[in-house]
Amino acid sequence: MLGLLKGLKTTLWFFFRPKVTVQYPNQKREYSQRFRGLHELTRRPDGLEKCVGCELCAGACPTGCITVVGAENDPAHPHSSGERYAAVWQVNILRCIFCGICQEACPTGALHLTRFNELADYSREIEIYTKDRLLEPPAGSPKIGKEVLG
Ligand code: SF4
Numbered sequence: 001m002l003g004l005l006k007g008l009k010t011t012l013w014f015f016f017r018p019k020v021t022v023q024y025p026n027q028k029r030e031y032s033q034r035f036r037g038l039h040e041l042t043r044r045p046d047g048l049e050k051c052v053g054c055e056l057c058a059g060a061c062p063t064g065c066i067t068v069v070g071a072e073n074d075p076a077h078p079h080s081s082g083e084r085y086a087a088v089w090q091v092n093i094l095r096c097i098f099c100g101i102c103q104e105a106c107p108t109g110a111l112h113l114t115r116f117n118e119l120a121d122y123s124r125e126i127e128i129y130t131k132d133r134l135l136e137p138p139a140g141s142p143k144i145g146k147e148v149l150g
């Protein structure tokens with residue numbers, strides 16, 4: 001009986017303490033300013049892609065989750081300001097540890113880790129984020145999803 005009362009005392013003590021959980025997704029916690037989420041490939045003010053397909057981010061990534069395939073730009077219709085651009089740029093977000101080393105390694109400032117972290121999904125294929133999903137929309141486009149989270 002004494003043991004039961006002791007247990008109930010502990011339960012009641014925790015019952016009246018402030019809750020440490022929140023009603024996600026209706027309520028969300030504030031994240032640290034240093035929080036890192038999904039990648040974004042940014043553009044220059046003139047709309048060209050900053051990424052020049054150099055593959056340094058892929059080489060620096062400690063988990064090997066970035067794949068970059070560079071290609072020569074068509075001078076008449078360049079994708080980027082350099083001679084080359086990323087024909088393929090993708091990250092396997094299931095293997096990413098959000099360390100930010102890829103962002104630091106990028107010589108053109110093309111790569112930016114946003115604060116977007118709602119990455120759960122039902123298929124492994126969806127977790128391979130390809131360039132078309134990561135490239136910043138052109139200026140003037142409505143911002144949706146990850147773009148609004150900085
Ligand atoms: S954040 Fe780290 S683990 Fe994730 S892609 Fe960049 S370098 Fe790789």
Ligand code: SF4
Nearest residue numbers: 051052054055057106
């Ligand atoms: S994101 Fe940066 S480091 Fe990676 S391929 Fe593009 S320019 Fe190179």
